[in-house]
Amino acid sequence: LRSRVAPLANELMEALKKTGHVQQITVAGSFRRGRDTVGDLDLLAVSDHPSAVMQALVDRSEVAQVLLRGETKTSVRLTMGLQVDLRLVPPESFGAALQYFTGSQAHNIATRRRAQLAGLKQNEYGIFRAEEQIAGATEDEVYQALQLPWIPPELREDRGELALAEQGRLPNLISPADIRGDLHNHSTWSDGAATLSEMACAARKRGWEYLAITDHSKRLTVANGLDEHRLRLQLEQMEEVREGLKGFSLLSGSEVDILEDGSLDLPDSILRELDVVILSVHSKFNLSREKQTTRILRALDNPYSRILGHPTGRLLLTRDPYEVDMERVLEGIRARGCFVECNLNPHRLDLDDRYLARAKALGVPVVLNCDGHSVTDFQHHDDGILQARRAGLEAGDVVNTATITELRNRLRATKR
Known part of the structure; x- marks a missing residue:
């Protein structure tokens, strides 16, 4: 996973700089292109003392095997299995x-x-x-x-x-600074590690204007999902928390399970009271392509649906996407005035860059969400946004670059 390689890349570059013999160094390869998974790590440097820099690399404690060593290129395999190639070039x-x-x-x-x-x-x-x-x-x-x-x-x-x-038409790619808030987060009410107040205060400290808490619905018992009664209690507590949040908006919500027949895990009577309703598939991944597609489209027919969460269900390197006609789903989202999520959890990054580009081409609004289960998960935006950049997304393509006033108007407009 890219998220596992990123801190290692920074650590290696800092170690090589400390030799005092590196004038320039950076990462190249698929890592620099923002790919979600990385086969190997390519480092490129300018040095006035090649042998000292190469020695510094092979002496690292993470190195399990030296595959190649020379004055211009050294390749090593790390204990975690990753190959690192260091190339030295003239300035x-x-x-x-x-x-x-x-x-x-x-x-x-x-x-x-x-x-x-x-x-x-x-x-x-x-x-x-x-x-x-x-x-x-x-x-x-x-x-x-x-x-x-x-x-x-x-x-x-x-x-x-x-x-x-x-043609002078390269997109002005979105950056983390464009993001004004996040619409998919969990608290201690379900399977999160932080309270409503802790999540809201951390989001405000990050410079965001708003945060939606969308704890799991009742069917997801493994995640301590909320039934209607507990969700109403949470809404009451949320009102209390809001009193101490001047200049910041804490939005109510739920990540509602899509049941096998496409119905939702919570009734309309509670959904209509929420600011944000995310629909997600958390079960029955093995349905046929047609049944899974029909299931999702039926769920999106609900008049209170807002966002389709982690739309293909993939977990990078561990679970393939379920079979679904994403073209039909994206067209269905557009027709219903809803949004599609790019889940920035580094194990998901779902939608992938190709489907995100297709969403942009179809005019489907994208929400970049960290799926935060703790305050540290807000950092998923810093690296995960590369997925959106690979798709050519600009700030105007992304819902949560809007101000809170604009966002509330857009959320109200999706009610049908």
Whole structure:
């Protein structure tokens, strides 16, 4: 998982910097492109003392095996099984190497083809006209030599980004600073680790304007789901908590189980009182594609439905998505005026980037939610937002970039 590799990457880079012989260092590869899972870790550096830097890597306690050691490249396998490749390049080629080793391979093939059409040669050392290097020190230089603006790494998958760049139509990708709140969170009322007050205060401290508490519904007994009576008690407590939250909005909600027949786990009589109703599949993952699709669409027919949560049910590296016609589901969400969630829990990242891009193309509003079960889970936005960036999402594509006034209007508009 990317989330497991991220702190390790930072730790390794800091350790190599401490040698005093590293002038530049960064991560390349699929990690830099924001992929949800990482096969290996590519580090790229400029050094005035290669042997000292390579020695610092192989001496790390996490290294289980040295696969290759040289003056320009060293590869090691860590005890956790991850391969780390460290490449040293001259400063005049750092940008070219970074562009090359960031990939993707398909993107690089497309840029090399573009270079050839312009009478240039592109490789990891730079861009050349005949034998003269005309670019290479920075990525900006490389793309400028190709008559293109710099392309964000998350978009480099050869999915039309070169054409967009050439036309001056690259998206202004969303960033964590655009997020004003989160609409999917749990408290100690169900399976969360923090109280309503603790969650709200931590969200306000983060700089957010609002937070929705959407504890599980009654069917999910393993998560201490709430029945109608307990949910009403929670709403009463929420009113008390709000009194101490000046300038911050604590929204009521529920993550309601979608039952096998598409009905919901809570009655309309309580759902109509909530600000946010998330519909989620937590059971019967093995239904046929047609039955699962029909089940979800029927649930979305409920007039109080707002958001479809973690829409494919996947758990990265442990559980495949259930069979569902996501095209029909996305069209159904649009037709009903609802929103689709990108769940930023690092084990989910659901929807994936391709379906998120499809949602954008269809005009389906996306909600970026951390599925917070503790105050530290708000950090899922910092890394998880890369999933949205890979899909080309901009702030305007995402519901929870809205102010609280705008958000309340949008939530009311989804009531049918």
